[in-house]
Amino acid sequence: MVDIATRVWNHKWKIDPIVRSLIDTDFYKLLMCQSVFRNKRDTRVTFSLINRSTHIPLAELIDEGELREQLDHIRSLSLSRGESTWLRGNTFYGKRQMFRSDFMEWFENLRLPAYHLERKGDQFELTFEGSWPEVMLWEIPALAVLMELRGRAVLDQMDRFELQVLYARAMTRVWEKIEGLRDIPGLSIADFGTRRRHSYLWQDWCVQAMREGLGASFTGTSNCKIAMNRELEAIGTNAHELPMVYAALAEGDSALAQAPYDVLSDWHDEHEGNLRIILPDTFGTSGFLEKAPDWLAGWTGIRVDSGDPVQAAEDAIAWWRSRGEDPSKKRVIFSDGLDVEKIRSLHHQFSGRVQPSFGWGTLLTNDFRNLVPQDSLAPFSLVCKAIEANGRPTVKLSDNPNKAMGPASEIERYKRVFDVGAQRAQDVIV
Amino acid sequence: MVDIATRVWNHKWKIDPIVRSLIDTDFYKLLMCQSVFRNKRDTRVTFSLINRSTHIPLAELIDEGELREQLDHIRSLSLSRGESTWLRGNTFYGKRQMFRSDFMEWFENLRLPAYHLERKGDQFELTFEGSWPEVMLWEIPALAVLMELRGRAVLDQMDRFELQVLYARAMTRVWEKIEGLRDIPGLSIADFGTRRRHSYLWQDWCVQAMREGLGASFTGTSNCKIAMNRELEAIGTNAHELPMVYAALAEGDSALAQAPYDVLSDWHDEHEGNLRIILPDTFGTSGFLEKAPDWLAGWTGIRVDSGDPVQAAEDAIAWWRSRGEDPSKKRVIFSDGLDVEKIRSLHHQFSGRVQPSFGWGTLLTNDFRNLVPQDSLAPFSLVCKAIEANGRPTVKLSDNPNKAMGPASEIERYKRVFDVGAQRAQDVIV
Known part of the structure; x- marks a missing residue:
């Protein structure tokens, strides 16, 4: 087992890059990437870092040179032979050869493209x-780098035993959380915490x-590298960027209205x-x-990622019922x-009525x-989103106006x- | 830094003996040993383990075979060259060559003598x-072995992360204690916790x-091995066994009454x-x-090891005053x-009136x-004491009748x- 505190103290970070592999990323990124590679390969996009926690002056806390160093390191990464073997040979969600040969060949030759970094006031662009x-x-790597560099600036000032006690306290906290979940019958929970994690280690x-403490209730991790190293299930499906980009590309309002369903139609063809x-x-x-078209009601489930989760789940239940589906x-x-x-409380409220499961992120x-x-x-609300596709702005509304993004007119x-x-606006903590 | 939890988990103890050196003991044992070697070398004594916490069924918790294994291992130990060099060459309390050549030669050839072990009900004799x-x-090694074997029986049942969180919690607790001592001006505190420690690591x-957290307020450790490895001061002076054995050897009541002063007279000749x-x-x-004779009032100080510490310190202050000494x-x-x-509270109460210092043991x-x-x-009250000297029983009264020992008539x-x-009887916690 890695003694994290000592590693932090000894290395003063030089030999522990923040992102150490192209698959040190969320599994759904690779699923979506394959889908995009097949369906929208030539789309030009711009992704941008957005710090929703504007009171955190990232450019004052993080040294620009160190940030460039970490980003440059990520650009030097390519898929290792073992990683490629794992992606090609592993079973994901019970399916072999989830990743097709043409995608894997492309991925094996990939280096991440250039970044544009500029300081704007106390923030980075x-x-x-x-x-x-x-x-x-x-x-995912960009978020992990920003989040961790901000932490490193603090840790760098701490002494050896102070660091060990910091991690001791954090470990105790995580363990107490796990103990607080142990007695939930039929719990199904996965790690979704890569992007805003404290660090890889x-x-x-x-x-x-989680694996030791929760046993079979812990279903896996969204992080491919950790899933591979620890022989766990890689977990994830798809994210907002698909409908956001599809919508931006839509010509006219009726195509726009159809775009979110086009996304899922493409997905339907590829996945089950x-x-x-x-x-x-x-x-x-x-x-x-x-x-939504009726075939969507036949899908396996729904992911609730904003708004009031109880309301969202109730809406889904009512919707399934209205389409003749059995929510349970x-x-x-x-x-x-x-x-x-x-x-x-969500498990208690929905267990039996549906099959609830949990993707636990930043607070894990x-x-x-x-x-x-x-x-x-403390973690804060940092995202990295597609803001443009083929020269057109993207939009996200979400069920929480505090998570909305895009130009006001759009x-x-x-x-x-x-x-x-x-x-209803809700605070965004992380 | 040693990752204790992992060491505990990986080794399942086989390669981590509880006592790993003849100087993994309290410094005052060596000082007293040299004094005894000089003044009472031929005295025959019996030391015995005494479990004051009779509700702890040691013989049920500890496997006799494992206990023998650890005790046999201690009998195989001899002073290493580096340890001998350290004892001969180091400065103790500002003095070089604290240990005389004849004593060192004897110590270098020493193996600990045989032990007698028998199960009596749920306790060991x-x-x-x-x-x-x-x-x-x-x-000291006997106590450390019993205390730790009882702990190992519990730890052995724990899983890897459970262990790591156990140590995380214990570390957090120690650190919070240290933080609770940091702001005391002029604090002087040493580790006296070898005998009833959780483990060597x-x-x-x-x-x-303690060193990182308290800086100069931490004056050192009673453990010679740790003092040597960590380049700290070895701390300690003398203990009850000297007056107990001297008293047992005394012929008649008036010699008995004189015995405690004879001890200190011998000590006075050797130390300053x-x-x-x-x-x-x-x-x-x-x-x-x-x-007490007047020359004793000229000594540097007093150690308070039983009874009400405030009363004991007040008694000492009054006594020094009565002998014309300045308590401050x-x-x-x-x-x-x-x-x-x-x-x-003791520091607050006595700082300035005397020079208080602290030998922090089991609860550290x-x-x-x-x-x-x-x-x-949880630690418990285990001691290992001289019970006989040249065939006569020893007695300890202490200032707390719950710490008294010896035959009732004596x-x-x-x-x-x-x-x-x-x-006044006081609970003995540890």
Whole structure:
């Protein structure tokens, strides 16, 4: 077992790069990448870092040179032979050869494209431009680098035993969370915490602690590298970037209205079973469900990633019923701002009525709140999103207006096209 | 830094002997051993393990075979070249060549004598017989072995992450204790926790944490091996066994009454400065001080190891004053059942009036209370004492009748000879 505190102290970070592999990323990125590679390979996109926690002055906390060093290191990475073998040979969701040969050949030759980095006031402007399947792979490593460099700046000032006690406290906290989940019958929970993790070593520790502490209730991790190293299931399906980019590419309002279903139609052709999970909130959940084609109601489940999770799950249940489906056979994956109490209450509320499961993110892999003075290791809300596709702005509405993004005029147009009424704003913690 | 949890988990103990060196013992044992070697070499003594916490069924918790294995291992130890060099060449309390050549030659050839082990009900009878300077060196390793084997039986049932979290919690607790001592101006504190420690690796961790956390307020450790490895001061002076054995050897009541002063007279000839510390409670502090010769009042200080520490320190202050000494120049070493609150309040109460210092034992190196179910890692009150000298029983009265030992008739005789009146019983925690 890695002694994280000592590693942190000894190495002063020089020999521990933040991202150490092209598959140190979320599994759904690779699934989506293959889909994009097949269906929209030539789309030009721009991804941009967005710090929703504007009170965190990233450019003051993080040295630009160190940031460049880490980003350059990521650009030097390519798929290793063992990683390629694992992707080609492993069973994902019970299926062999999930990744097709043409995609794997492309991936084996991939290096991530150039980045654009500039300081703007106390924030960084960090953008990535190029072909969609290449640029999209920057999202997770870019977030992990920013999140961790901000932490390293704090850790670097700490002494050896202070560090060991910091990690001791954080370990105790994670373990107590795990103990708080142990007695839930039929719990199904996975690690979704790569992007805003404290560090790779820490995520790896959390994942292993989950495995020991929760046994079969722990279903796997979204992190491919950790899934490979620890022989766990890689977990994930798809994300907002697909409908966002498809929508941006749509010509006219009726094509726009159809875009989210086009995405899932492409997905339907490629995937079955547990990979057929609807993410309905990109442009508002209720309108999306109302207008959805019947074949979508036959999908395996739904992922709830914004808004009031209880309301979202109730809406899904009502929708399935209205389409003649049995909600108790449907999976509902909660993945927004989870922590023990929310997991417990959602499980309690929906177990039996649906098949609830949980994608536990930042408060699993980065709950360093209140462990150091000024709370300077607490996670914050950082995202890296597609902001443009073939020169057109992208939009996300979400079920929480605090998570909306895009130019104001486009947001208005999308709200009209997708018939989004009043929304309830909710704090975005992480 | 050693990852203790992993070491515990990986090795399943086979390659981590509990006692790994003849100097993995308290420094005062070696000082006393040299004194005994010089003054009472041929005395035959019996030391015996005494479990004051009779509710802990040691013989049920500890496998006799494992116990023999550890004790046999200790009998195989001899002083290494590096250890001998350190004892011969190091400066102790500012003095070079503290250990004389004849003693060192004897020590270099020493193997610990045989032990006698028998199960009696749910307890072990463990005794050591032979010449005093040899047998006395069994005390600390024997205690450490019993204390740790009882812990290992519990740890052996724990999984990898459970263990890591156990140590994380224990580390956090020690660190919080250290933080609770940091702001005390002029604090002077040493580790006295070898005998009832959780383990060697754990004591070593605690000592290093004390050094980082307390800086110059941490004056050193009683453990010679750790002092040597970590380049710290070895701390200690003398203990009850000297007056207990001298008293047992005394012919008649008047020789008995004189025995405690004979001990210190021999010590006075050998040592000066910080090594001239009176331990007055063996047969009751107040009678001891009252009848003490004037030259004893000139000693550097006193160690308070039983009874009410405030009362004991006040008695010492009054005594010094009555002998024309300035108490503010005297050292008072508190070493009985210390933890943060007691240390803080004693320091606050006596700083300036005397020079207080603290020998922090079991609740530094073995505070695993309430960390596992049934509290089965909590320390308990185990001692290993001289019970006979040249065929005569030894007696200890102490300032706490719960710490008294010896045959009832002898206890009565000693109480009469040393004029001990009513005593207040206090719980013995560790």
